[in-house]
Amino acid sequence: MQGVTGLHHITAIAGPAQENLDFYAGVLGLRLVKKSVNQDDPGTYHLFYADAEGHPGTDLTFFPWSHLAPARQGHGLAVEVGLTVPPGALAYWEARLGQYGAKTTGKETRFGHQVLLLTDPHGLELALVENAGALKRTFAPWDGSPVPVEKQIRGLEGARLWERDLSLTASFVTNVIGFRHIATEKGWHRYGVDGGGSGQFIDIREAPDARRGAWGVGSVHHIAWRVDDDKHQQAVRARVEEDGRRPTPVIDRFWFRSVYFLEPGGVLFELATDGPGFAVDEDPEHLGESLVLPPWLEPQRATIEAALPPLQHRVVEPVR
Ligand code: ZN
Numbered sequence: 001m002q003g004v005t006g007l008h009h010i011t012a013i014a015g016p017a018q019e020n021l022d023f024y025a026g027v028l029g030l031r032l033v034k035k036s037v038n039q040d041d042p043g044t045y046h047l048f049y050a051d052a053e054g055h056p057g058t059d060l061t062f063f064p065w066s067h068l069a070p071a072r073q074g075h076g077l078a079v080e081v082g083l084t085v086p087p088g089a090l091a092y093w094e095a096r097l098g099q100y101g102a103k104t105t106g107k108e109t110r111f112g113h114q115v116l117l118l119t120d121p122h123g124l125e126l127a128l129v130e131n132a133g134a135l136k137r138t139f140a141p142w143d144g145s146p147v148p149v150e151k152q153i154r155g156l157e158g159a160r161l162w163e164r165d166l167s168l169t170a171s172f173v174t175n176v177i178g179f180r181h182i183a184t185e186k187g188w189h190r191y192g193v194d195g196g197g198s199g200q201f202i203d204i205r206e207a208p209d210a211r212r213g214a215w216g217v218g219s220v221h222h223i224a225w226r227v228d229d230d231k232h233q234q235a236v237r238a239r240v241e242e243d244g245r246r247p248t249p250v251i252d253r254f255w256f257r258s259v260y261f262l263e264p265g266g267v268l269f270e271l272a273t274d275g276p277g278f279a280v281d282e283d284p285e286h287l288g289e290s291l292v293l294p295p296w297l298e299p300q301r302a303t304i305e306a307a308l309p310p311l312q313h314r315v316v317e318p319v320r
Helices: 017-027 090-099 132-136 166-175 230-242 295-307
Strands: 007-014 031-038 041-050 059-064 077-085 103-110 113-119 125-130 155-163 180-185 188-192 201-206 220-227 256-262 268-276
Touching: 007 017, 007 041, 007 077, 007 155, 007 268, 017 031, 017 041, 017 059, 041 295, 077 132, 077 220, 090 103, 090 113, 090 125, 103 125, 125 155, 155 166, 166 180, 166 188, 166 201, 220 230, 230 256, 230 268
Parallel strands: 007 059, 077 125, 155 201, 220 268
Antiparallel strands: 007 220, 031 041, 041 059, 077 155, 103 113, 113 125, 180 188, 188 201, 256 268
């Protein structure tokens, strides 16, 4: 069975767009590789942060929906996004986050890896994870980052989910989209593809007594998994459909093609193709600098731009 090959991107819900940009580009040092709008809600930005070239697996994206209530933590929701840093980089990150007033919430060891926990300005839980596997990943350093290349975030590490019934999601990911159980530690069950290395796993905690989680500011919206190309996507989509999920038709997002469905526990998953990539409609030197719209929204560009809050790429100063 050809399953998915790893994380493609994770999309979350943020508060005000400028604060989101200041944190992810100005403090975490990621590159804004695409500034677009939510294709279903063009009054809202869709901001994509990644490595310098926007490689699949490095991309964390946001819908700044400040009008929503805060997320309600609970089952059927991804509750944390892991980001990979090189071995030995956490001391740098702990000091940097302190200087910028970011909210760190603890340190721990998970499955043998050192982890620094933090919360973004709008409540999204993040984990910076030292993983030697980071050094083997496809990664283009970003020269414009305030973070030195050797400390830069290398991509998505993994995600953590709460589920009401572990067995339903476990059975789906293993039998339908190509995962296997890797290990269990402190109540977290790790499922991964290709050995479950950096960028290739989810951790699931069974939370039968929790209430149903709900999207809101600071929550993950969906998790997108990599497929090589259209043919691979069709093959995985067909298995998802046979399993009784209801995958959407293929939707062209221009930088990749997407299929969405709910896994049995209620977390929104996506299958996203590796190509064509973020340079398909912008000069790679100038990714993210101007607003990119899908062709059908181009005639409304003036109205859309006027309704969006202005967004400035600016240097963020330390607070102490
Ligand atoms: Zn997506």
